[in-house]
Amino acid sequence: MLKSIFSGVSGIRNLQTKIDVISNNIANVNTTGFKAARVNFQTQFSETLRGASAPGVSKGGTNPSQIGLGTTVGGVDTLMTQGTIQPTGKNTDMALSGEGFFVLSDGTERYYSRDGNFDFDRNGTLGNPSTGYNVLGWMAKPNGDGTTSISTMDQCDKIKIPAGQIMPPRKSSTITADGNFDALTPRMKVSLSGMVLESADSAAAVPTPAYMTFKDLYGNDRTIKVSFARDTATDLAAIPPHVYDKTILTYKAEAVVSATDDTPDPQVDVVNPSIATNPPRSNKIQFNSSGNVIAPGPDDFKITVRRAAIAGEAIAPFYDMDVPVDSWALNMSTIGTNSVQAAIKEGENGKPNYIIFGTKVVDGLGNSHMINLKATHATADTWRIGLSYTDNTIAGVDFKIGDEFFSDISSTTAGKENYTAEVRFDSATGKIMAGGSPTYKINFGNAGTSEISIDLQNLQAIAGENTATAGQNGYGSGILQGFNIDGNGIISGSFSNGQNQQLAQIAVASFNNPAGLTRKTDNVFASTNNTGEAMIGSAGAGGRGTIQAGALEMSNVDLASSFSEMIIAQRAFQSNSRIVTVSDEILQEMMNLKR
Structure with a gap:
């Protein structure tokens, strides 16, 4: 054959x-x-x-x-080899660009496929609607602060994202201030005016005191009495100039108190730092023979408010608040009555000495509350920033000192201002040099309390527009409205509250020998003894390709x-x-x- x-x-x-x-x-x-x-x-x-x-001696091989x-x-x-990627416009369609396979399961076995024709079923489970195989991946887990994270080290499982999923609210914990303070903003000053009655009798030469009210660093109203007394060290028979001492007293810190109420506030010391300087500066006001002020200069007299140490507390006095005297419109006369008046000047030429900007913070139930920050120009390079509110649902505000909160700044009256933080800027560059990040405990009533810190480190103070703004990290509850899938297979949801949150991540498997996979029906592969172990992880990592959403890979x-x-x-x-x-x-x- x-x-x-x-x-x-x-x-x-x-x-x-x-x-x-x-x-x-x-x-x-x-x-x-x-x-x-x-x-x-x-x-x-x-x-x-x-x-x-083989070749021999006489013959070849x-x-x-x-x-x-x-x-x-x-x-x-x-x-x-890679197939052509064809856009479809359907966001649940996915194509792999590069190595790797989608990981599918029928509930018993795992399969691998390049077919990214996926969709969600009525239970919100992502899978192939033609075969019913579930797409495997990792679900996002809450971190406890309103954010989520995904660990690809966990075992992958089916992905379930129900329609109308609700994002719980996240209460605010930080307010971030940003932008510019106009360095030319006027400063808070005191204006004194009126007549000081002259008398040969020093005891009789005590004019009627003047009263002025301003808010201290805690947001409480402080009433200050300014009075003048004849300098006993000066020869009363001497020819003018006549010299008077300046005296400051503090009053109860409850709104504007009566002019006859001079009960000292045990929580606050009011002192004149000019006396304490070394060497001491003059604490006197001097009039010439015409009765006009000739000394000291406009900035010599300052009102300084300090928080006094409370019995049992290891907290030193702090929070100096200097208010320079801007105007000495005083006259002295031997006839008439004492009529000294004092007023707080909060601006010049129609321009206020403060900037107000704010944001809405969120309580534990997802309700919004408007919080304003009021920045007051204190000295040439110093601003004081405090919190205020007009929301009657806020029951009070406490301020954190060290590791404790103190309620002496809290108020149940809407509109309360709490001056608490001092920020100092470099006068040459406008960059922040020093300043705290105050923390408040805000009582939202039925919604509980929230600790909120204010981050002031992004502020600057240069001549120009006031552009200060504030933002915060809280948000109310939201309903899932849509989602997108990035190149790493992370599914991020878009919610009605304007927030985006990671929901899940699609798993991708790679093999040392992908050609060793065996074909199964339904356009899937199964691993064999010659493929090597499936290396399952994130798309775009470990040599695995990236995922392109809204597209499918065509046949190669x-x-x-x-x-x-x-x-x-x-x-x-x-x-x-x-x-x-x-x-x-x-x-x-x-x-x-x-x-």
Whole structure:
């Protein structure tokens, strides 16, 4: 029997396999994520007519003589090349750009696929609507502060995002101030006016005191009495100038108190720092012979408010608040009545000495409350920033000192201002040099209390527009309105409260030998002993490709190459058929030899 017949038959049989593979490739040219296959042929066992011999002394070596016995299919490989990515506009469609596979599950087994035709079912579970396989990944977990995080170190599971999912509220914990304070903003000053009655009797030369009210660092109203007494060290018979001492007393810190109420406030000391300087500065006011003020200068007299140490507390006095005297419009006369008046000047030429800006903070139930920050220009390079509110649902505000909160600044009256923090700027650059970050405990009534810190570090003070703004990190509850998927497979939800939050992340698997995967129905693959362990993690990491949402990966079948291969296979099939025909004719001739 001729060997050529069997060689031709093997070629026919194996070329039929190649045609089958090519046909399957062409049939799946529109299958999402399909990966083409190719056939590799190998030679069959060859008959050896003569073996090889080594060269001798007088003769050279000889090569082996062998006759092949046909061909066989060496293997059918899967071509894991990238397919064209086609946009679809559907945000649950996903395509992998690069290495890797989506991880799917039927509840029992895991499968791997490049087909990203996904959608959510009625329970909000992400899966392939054609097969029912669930897409695996990791759900986001709450951090306890209103944010979420995703750990890809956990076991991946199905992704479930119900429609109308609600984001719980996050109460505010930080107010961040930003922008510029106009360095040319006027400063808070005191204006004194009226007449001081002159008398030869020093005891009688005590004019009626003047009263003025301003808010201290705690936001409480302070009433200050300013009076004048004849300097006993000065010779009363001397020719003018006449010299008077300046005296300051403090009154109860409850709104504006009566002018006859001079009960000292045990919580607050009011002192004149000019006396305490070293060397001491003059604490006197001097009039000339015409009765006009000639000394001291406008900035010599200051009112300084300090918080006094409370019995049992290891807290030193602090919070100096200097208010310079801007105007000494006083006169002295030997007739008439004492009529000294004092007033707080909170601006000049219609321009206030403060800036107000604010934001809405959120309580534990998601309700919003307007909080204002009032920045008052205290000295040339110093501003004092406090909190105020007009919301009657706020029951009170406490201020944090050290590790404790003190309620002496709290008030149940809406509109209360709490001057608490001092910020100092570099007069040359306008950059912040020193300043605290005050912390408040705000009582929202039924919504509980919240500790809110104010971050002042982003402020500057240069000549120009007042651009100070405030923001905060709280928000109310929200309903899921939409979502987007980034290149790492993170699904972020957009909520009706304007917030975005991570909801889940899609898992991607890679293999050392992805061509070793075995095909299953439903356009999926399963791992084998030759793929290696599935390395499951985030897209865009560990050599895994990125995810493109709103698109699908097309089949990687090349029609031009497929038809070319089909033509070659057809011609090869015909050639092998001709081998069988020729061999048959030879056998026929051999049969005719006996005739």
